[in-house]
Amino acid sequence: MAAIYYFLPKVLGKPIHSYYLSVLGFWSLAIFYNWAGVHHLIGGPVPVWVQTAGIAASFMMVVPVIVTGLNQHLTLVGAASALKYSPTLRFIVFGGVNYTLTSLAGSLMAMRSWAEITHFTHYTVAHAHHGMYAFFTMVMFGSIYYILPRIILKEWPSAKLISLHFWATAGGITLYVVVMSIAGIQQGLAMNALPVGADGHAGSPIPFLTIVANTIQWLELRTVAGVVIAIGHIAFAINFTWMLVKPRQPGTSEPTLFRHAPDLEVAP
Amino acid sequence: MNRAPLIFLGIFFALAFSWTGIVLTNHLSYAKLQPVFDETEGKAFPQKLPGNAERGKEVYRDLGCVYCHTQQVRQPGYGTDIERGWGERGSVARDYIHEKRVYLGSMRTGPDLRNVGARFVGDAGRDWHIQHFYDPQITSKGSIMPPFRFLFETRSIVGEASPRAVQAKLPAQYQPPAGHEIVLTQRGEDLISYLLALKDPALYPEEAARVYVPKPESAEKKTESAHPEAAK
Numbered sequence: 001m002a003a004i005y006y007f008l009p010k011v012l013g014k015p016i017h018s019y020y021l022s023v024l025g026f027w028s029l030a031i032f033y034n035w036a037g038v039h040h041l042i043g044g045p046v047p048v049w050v051q052t053a054g055i056a057a058s059f060m061m062v063v064p065v066i067v068t069g070l071n072q073h074l075t076l077v078g079a080a081s082a083l084k085y086s087p088t089l090r091f092i093v094f095g096g097v098n099y100t101l102t103s104l105a106g107s108l109m110a111m112r113s114w115a116e117i118t119h120f121t122h123y124t125v126a127h128a129h130h131g132m133y134a135f136f137t138m139v140m141f142g143s144i145y146y147i148l149p150r151i152i153l154k155e156w157p158s159a160k161l162i163s164l165h166f167w168a169t170a171g172g173i174t175l176y177v178v179v180m181s182i183a184g185i186q187q188g189l190a191m192n193a194l195p196v197g198a199d200g201h202a203g204s205p206i207p208f209l210t211i212v213a214n215t216i217q218w219l220e221l222r223t224v225a226g227v228v229i230a231i232g233h234i235a236f237a238i239n240f241t242w243m244l245v246k247p248r249q250p251g252t253s254e255p256t257l258f259r260h261a262p263d264l265e266v267a268p
Numbered sequence: 269m270n271r272a273p274l275i276f277l278g279i280f281f282a283l284a285f286s287w288t289g290i291v292l293t294n295h296l297s298y299a300k301l302q303p304v305f306d307e308t309e310g311k312a313f314p315q316k317l318p319g320n321a322e323r324g325k326e327v328y329r330d331l332g333c334v335y336c337h338t339q340q341v342r343q344p345g346y347g348t349d350i351e352r353g354w355g356e357r358g359s360v361a362r363d364y365i366h367e368k369r370v371y372l373g374s375m376r377t378g379p380d381l382r383n384v385g386a387r388f389v390g391d392a393g394r395d396w397h398i399q400h401f402y403d404p405q406i407t408s409k410g411s412i413m414p415p416f417r418f419l420f421e422t423r424s425i426v427g428e429a430s431p432r433a434v435q436a437k438l439p440a441q442y443q444p445p446a447g448h449e450i451v452l453t454q455r456g457e458d459l460i461s462y463l464l465a466l467k468d469p470a471l472y473p474e475e476a477a478r479v480y481v482p483k484p485e486s487a488e489k490k491t492e493s494a495h496p497e498a499a500k
Contacts, residue, residue: 027278034286043342044372045359047297053289116347120338120376191376192347205348208379209410216412 001029001068003143004096008075011089011146012082017074021067029064032057039110042119058110061103069100085257087162091142094170098134102127117192122215123184126177133229134173141169141236148240149255154248156256161239163258168232176225183218187211298361304472313469316366317462324462327455328371331416338373339382339466353387354380355468360475363468378413385467395437397460398452402438419456425449 009016016022038046038054076093083090105127108114118124145162149155156162190211197203303312317325328334342349343358350356359382364370388396396407401419404411420434422444433449435442444450452460 027282030278030282031285034282035289037290040374041372043346044340045361045363046294047361050293050297053293057289112346120374124374194348194351205352208352209408212377212412213410219412 001099003139004072004092004099007088007092007143007146008072008096011086011092012075012079014075014079017071021071025064025068025071028060028067032060032064036061036110039106039115042110042112042115055110055112058107061107065100065103065107069096072096085259087156087159087166087256087258088142088146090166090258091138091145094166095135095137095139095142098130098138102130102135105130117188118184119188121184121187121191122180122218123188126180126184129173129180130177133169134177138169138173141165148243152244152248154243154246155253156239157242157246158239159256159258161235162256164235165232165239168228168235172225172227172229172232175228176222179218179221179225183215183222186218187215190214301362301365303365304362304474313472314363314366315469317465320458320461321465322462324458324460324465327459328462329369331459333381334371334373336375336377336413337371337379337381338376339370339380340372341380341382341468349380352379355383355386357468357471359468360471362472362475381463381466383467385464388463390464393464394460397463398434398437398456401456401459402442402450406439406442416456419453419459420450421453422448422450 005016005022035053035057038050039058042051042055044051083093109118109124109127118127145156190206193206194202194204195206303314305312316322339359341355341357341359344350346358349358363382385393387393399406400408400413401416403415403417404413424447429449430451432451434452435444435450438450442450
């Protein structure tokens with residue numbers, strides 16, 4: 001989060017939209033997030049009031065998420081064309097948008113009725129990767145693209161490899177989250193179903209192995225997504241190693257951008 | 269303007285609040301739970317695991333079974349755990365009081381195992397686990413549980429065949445070459461002891477008064493008196 005708040009204004013060359021919104025976002029996050037942790041035990045063997053407190057806190061998380069999302073969005077408005085040029089910005093904005101998405105999905109997952117379906121399924125796995133990869137990892141990639149040239153005083157050797165890195169990881173993780181979410185919802189609905197038997201009464205549950213069999217096609221797509229992400233990582237590793245071994249150029253150098261920006265300066 | 273005191277107070281409050289939420293509230297609500305003494309059976313429940321099962325629990329942890337299996341039965345009416353036969357009642361906090369580490373789990377790639385000891389019982393249960401660990405396809409065609417064949421050892425028979433050889437329980441295509449036998453390792457034995465011992469008792473009276481249970485009769489035979497000493 002701090003990385004987004006730092007790099008967004010840095011790259012755009014304009015201040016964050018509202019200082020007060022960011023402070024509000026910080027403190028509401030610091031206060032509600034901890035209590036929200038209990039939402040992992042919904043329907044579990046802990047007292048119901050503890051779970052309910054966790055659910056309430058999970059919904060309060062909507063406050064920092066909306067505040068932060070708005071603040072960052074309003075900062076980007078009017079300067080979005082910089083996304084065409086700056087690698088750092090592209091990764092960070094992708095991360096920021098997914099922070100909003102995954103957090104709102106997380107609040108929904110704390111609802112008892114939604115948790116009844118999604119808890120214990122691949123949906124949770126999708127959500128975890130949405131947060132840890134589509135948000136956190138992508139922001140970190142963006143930060144590395146910004147920090148490294150300034151530390152070792154060399155530019156990234158290949159804009160094409162950065163582009164490949166971005167599209168492979170962004171596309172791969174999007175596919176990953178989508179297929180695992182579908183798999184999880186399907187799995188959860190099947191686990192909870194009690195199909196009506198011939199006698200008109202709710203019958204017996206769907207056999208476990210049938211449910212396992214139905215998830216396999218999605219797990220295969222998950223592997224595809226993983227391979228695409230790995231391709232992105234390899235592109236990154238090549239670029240990174242190349243950058244370390246290439247000789248330092250004397251004099252001033254230009255940043256490696258996707259395209260040559262006519263003018264990156266943003267009018268105040 | 270020096271904001272340090274204000275920020276310090278804010279951080280202090282945030283940490284105190286989260287400590288209250290995560291540690292204190294939970295501690296207050298179930299840290300003091302004790303085993304319940306059942307006079308008709310002369311035992312306190314939940315019971316501690318026997319030693320070999322306790323070792324088996326370490327194997328369970330070591331092999332990462334928790335990534336695919338939960339150990340918590342949902343309450344009746346929430347999901348279909350009861351209908352699936354994963355337990356006769358939902359799990360309650362008291363079930364876990366002897367456990368230093370609980371393997372509640374968060375993913376059900378495989379079934380819940382909290383009461384697996386009630387589904388696979390005695391020698392037949394042991395044989396099922398042996399087949400299942402050797403290759404899940406023997407018992408559960410289409411399973412995506414990996415085989416845990418390293419819990420077995422194929423070795424040449426020196427002198428007499430071991431009484432612990434298990435190949436007779438396995439189908440034809442898994443038989444070792446002539447003069448060899450398959451034995452279950454100590455870790456395998458321990459893990460199976462754990463699975464055979466893994467089940468929760470009937471509901472404790474105090475919880476029965478609070479939690480909806482499908483079969484209240486089974487809980488009534490328990491008495492209200494708690495004798496924590498008896499668990500030692």
